[in-house]
Amino acid sequence: MQKHSAGMPVVEVRGLWAGYEREPVLEDVNLTVVPGDFIGLIGPNGGGKSTLIKVLLGLLPPLRGEVRLFGQPPAHGRRMVGYVPQAFAFDRAFPIRVHEVVRMGRLSRRGLGRRFTAADDAAVRTALDQVDAWRLRDQPFGTLSGGQRQRVLIARALAVEPQLLILDEPTASVDPQGRADLYEILRVLNAHLSILLVTHDMLAISSYVKTVGCINRRLVYHGTRELTPAMLDLGYPCPVELIAHGAPHRVLAAHPSGEQREERP
């Protein structure tokens, strides 16, 4: 699966400043993602999570600093990235079927005026199987539940045959059981691709990701599982209780959140 040498970082961000109209939303951000990573970034609204994603995908040029995907500029490196946007942003009345949505993942491989091929159909099938949604293939996308739509968007990202998945709030419109299922899918996928996820969802942060970072204008990321005092200093309210109790996942499980999850060993 890995076509690149083991030393090549998946994502390399150095001294990044980014934002709109000369007003930086991100300041001096440094981040390295290596193969096999499963990184969860948390942060408040307006803290720069989606700005970071836009820069990584080459949708927003940095004000300063350097961004590399697989050693290339984002506009080239993004061919190896599967991007999963938020599911609720879509027009539910748009007439499109699930398999047509997933097939968009093949666009970068088929130039203007070229038809999709049997290989593309096979990739669509594989991707839908990976998220257990092949049976939904002929359904209109707008009629799916939040969790189903999110799975289809993950399938679209997988149809790229990516080496990195970037997910933006993947569980924002998903019920608790659907969340656990989605994270389970991501954990399986992580066996052969890297994952970078921004979220509010403490379930993901506490139980599924391998390492945690906190982003609020600046990024604090040390490649650790636990939230550190430095992340607390960024002013994000949720980590407080995690750190105060010293044992993140146990604290969350003890809260009556309606999510009856077994604590993982």
Next chain:
Amino acid sequence: MIEALQFDFMRNALLAGLLVSIACGIIGTFVVLNRIVFISGGIAHAAYGGVGLGYFFGFSPILGAVGFSLLAALGMGLVQRHTRQRADTLIGVLWALGMATGIILIDLTPGYKADLLSYLFGSILAVPTGDLWLMLGLDLVIVALVALLYKELLALSFDETYATVANVPVGALSLLLIGLIALTVVMLMRVVGLILLIALLTIPAAIAGQFVRDMRAMMLLAGGLGMLFTTLGLWLSYTLNLTSGATIILVSAVAFLLSLGLRAFTSRSVRATGEFGA
């Protein structure tokens, strides 16, 4: 209607209605799905500036309309893509600017202005055979381009950000699309006039969108509905001696309201039988 078809102008009118319906079905689908009805209305009205220019300098007003609508489409497309706030205000200003320019230029043109009203309200009963060939040509261009670029245009309409990430040239394709809207608008001007054409562009697609499950089906159904509305409207206007452009629009609008009612009724009965979401 059958006896009316012995007249050349009625045959041409019927054919013109059928030909514009093809363009309306395809381009109207994109207009509705991309939510650019307002821009399309702006292009239609700004095109009047070109009509005025044609009168003033003594060349074909339709040629002027083509030029002006393409210019307006380019301007409005760029405004929409590159202005962060208040794009709709700027588009509204361009809309009025084009129209006002046309009116002033026509004021400044001496002499009697024949068929001036036909640009405002359409003149489907006076479509010359040469225009039919132009309409057919434009239909073929639209069908060919959309068939060739279907997967990119679908991605652009459904999820522009994702299309960008997939390295689809969304900027160029958006401008192409808006250019095709401009040409369709000029073609529709002959049939229902620039004031009402936005209805014929969007109503068939809006009705079709409620009943189909993919974009191709939406285009086909919208094209068929357009043919039905123009033919029915033409027949009613002939029988009742009414303005044909307005009659066609009225038929379309009534059908739209009926489709809303039908949809409300069917979704209620589906819910009542408990099949919804099963």
